[in-house]
Amino acid sequence: MRADARRNREKVLRAAREAFAEEGADVQMDSVAHRAGVGVGTLYRHFPTKHALMAEIIRQWLAARIAIAEDANAIQDPSVALRFVIHQSAELFYEHAGLRNAFAELHAVDICPAESTALQHSLTAIIQRARVAGVIRENVDVDGFLSLLCGLSAAISAGAPWRCGAEVLAAGLAPSAP
Amino acid sequence: MRADARRNREKVLRAAREAFAEEGADVQMDSVAHRAGVGVGTLYRHFPTKHALMAEIIRQWLAARIAIAEDANAIQDPSVALRFVIHQSAELFYEHAGLRNAFAELHAVDICPAESTALQHSLTAIIQRARVAGVIRENVDVDGFLSLLCGLSAAISAGAPWRCGAEVLAAGLAPSAP
DNA sequence: GACGATACGGAACCGTGGTTCCGCTTGTCA
DNA sequence: TGACAAGCGGAACCACGGTTCCGTATCGTC
Numbered sequence: 405m406r407a408d409a410r411r412n413r414e415k416v417l418r419a420a421r422e423a424f425a426e427e428g429a430d431v432q433m434d435s436v437a438h439r440a441g442v443g444v445g446t447l448y449r450h451f452p453t454k455h456a457l458m459a460e461i462i463r464q465w466l467a468a469r470i471a472i473a474e475d476a477n478a479i480q481d482p483s484v485a486l487r488f489v490i491h492q493s494a495e496l497f498y499e500h501a502g503l504r505n506a507f508a509e510l511h512a513v514d515i516c517p518a519e520s521t522a523l524q525h526s527l528t529a530i531i532q533r534a535r536v537a538g539v540i541r542e543n544v545d546v547d548g549f550l551s552l553l554c555g556l557s558a559a560i561s562a563g564a565p566w567r568c569g570a571e572v573l574a575a576g577l578a579p580s581a582p
Numbered sequence: 583m584r585a586d587a588r589r590n591r592e593k594v595l596r597a598a599r600e601a602f603a604e605e606g607a608d609v610q611m612d613s614v615a616h617r618a619g620v621g622v623g624t625l626y627r628h629f630p631t632k633h634a635l636m637a638e639i640i641r642q643w644l645a646a647r648i649a650i651a652e653d654a655n656a657i658q659d660p661s662v663a664l665r666f667v668i669h670q671s672a673e674l675f676y677e678h679a680g681l682r683n684a685f686a687e688l689h690a691v692d693i694c695p696a697e698s699t700a701l702q703h704s705l706t707a708i709i710q711r712a713r714v715a716g717v718i719r720e721n722v723d724v725d726g727f728l729s730l731l732c733g734l735s736a737a738i739s740a741g742a743p744w745r746c747g748a749e750v751l752a753a754g755l756a757p758s759a760p
Numbered sequence: 761g762a763c764g765a766t767a768c769g770g771a772a773c774c775g776t777g778g779t780t781c782c783g784c785t786t787g788t789c790a
Numbered sequence: 791t792g793a794c795a796a797g798c799g800g801a802a803c804c805a806c807g808g809t810t811c812c813g814t815a816t817c818g819t820c
Contacts, residue, residue: 405766406765406766406767406816406817406818407817407818408766408767408768408816408817409766409767409768409817412767412768428687429687430807432806432807432808433807433808433809434770434807434808437769437770442768442769443768443769443770444769444770444808444809445767445768445769445770445810445811445812446767446768446769448808448809448810449766449767449768452809453808453809454807454808454809505686505687506687508683508686508687508736509606509607509683509684509686541749541750543743543746543749544746544750547741548741548742548743548746550740551737551738551740551741551742551747552737552742552747552750554736554737554740555733555734555735555736555737555738555740555742555747556733556737557733557736558686558732558733558735558736558737559729559730559732559733559734559736560729560733562728562729562732562733563725563726563729564726564729564730564733565721565726568721568722568726569729569730569733571719571721571754571758572719572722572730572751572754572755573750573754574754575753575754575756575758576749576750576751576752576753576754576755577750577754578753580749580753583796584786584787584788584795584796584797585787585788586786586787586796586797586798587787587796587797587798590797590798608777610776610777610778611777611778611779612777612778612800615799615800620798620799621798621799621800622778622779622799622800623780623781623782623797623798623799623800624797624798624799626778626779626780627796627797627798630779631778631779632777632778632779
């Protein structure tokens with residue numbers, strides 16, 4: 405791949421992230437191209453369709469979430485690990501608040517099955533450890549946890565301060581007092 | 583208004599709710615018309631644009647939420663009132679899970695300012711009472727609460743069991759132990 | 761520095777889907 | 791029951807936006 409092509413690919417991805425975040429999933433390709441300072445033709449050279457461009461952004465986004473989950477799994481204390489995932493995720497959600505709104509309707513599982521599975525796998529370990537240690541309420545499984553994270557993401561995109569959202573979720577997940 | 587016109591208006595609204603819930607905000611008007619068993623012309627007789635149709639659905643949705651908030655305000659115990667709003671809202675979110683996904687990108691405030699204000703007003707009273715009674719964490723204000731409800735809605739749309747989501751939020755909102 | 765391959769820009773194309781228009785039907789009222 | 795207004799259906803219209811295409815520019819190599 406030629407050097408300028410690689411440069412342009414990066415410019416396009418950066419612009420697309422920005423554009424999707426600011427204008428939602430229905431930004432025009434022209435707008436993305438303009439932000440990137442390239443022509444539409446260049447967009448289509450790197451990504452055959454708009455959908456492919458969106459998929460790549462989502463893939464990178466999932467990769468960041470997987471990284472967080474894996475970092476958490478390196479933490480010994482299950483309770484600390486759980487809190488770590490929640491807080492780090494909340495911060496990530498805050499940094500990319502716009503993307504959440506843009507891609508809310510899309511099902512990541514359909515678009516990036518591999519990454520989705522990896523994320524779920526990593527989170528399963530965290531939940532499992534928390535369950536054994538008794539630091540998470542009984543009726544929350546991995547799917548429930550993923551949904552709640554999804555909710556956290558929405559809350560933060562809606563304007564909730566991310567630390568506050570994280571605290572509420574973390575506190576709410578603790579097993580109810582006997 | 584003629585009787586058949588009134589009937590059709592109802593049919594259209596029902597069909598639109600169903601269509602938006604199932605297919606998202608970008609359902610075609612033709613699809614809504616087909617579900618309602620009327621022609622597109624009839625749609626446009628009752629709602630001048632697609633946007634107007636969506637606005638009416640959102641208005642009814644906000645009305646339901648306002649009703650819940652007002653019911654809660656009739657409850658004496660601030661703690662019970664807070665839990666009531668959360669649980670009732672969660673159930674409503676569950677019943678109309680699809681709509682949330684469809685309209686996530688839209689800002690209700692811009693579309694139905696009056697209803698949005700009314701909802702915010704009702705919730706303010708609930709939060710205020712909870713604050714005075716010391717049954718809600720200090721760093722959550724009305725806006726934060728609205729955002730968290732928005733998050734709850736997203737979590738439920740994402741598949742979290744609504745009772746579970748409500749319990750987590752209710753527990754998480756309690757002031758942290760000293 | 762010249763040549764071939766690779767990449768770029770952006771005007772033009774075309775399908776999709778919101779909206780309009782008008783001839784026909786149906787409800788309402790005297 | 792007849793007349794008129796109100797409402798209906800759906801084909802046709804048209805703007806928008808994703809995608810293609812090709813002449814031009816740039817890169818990398820000899």
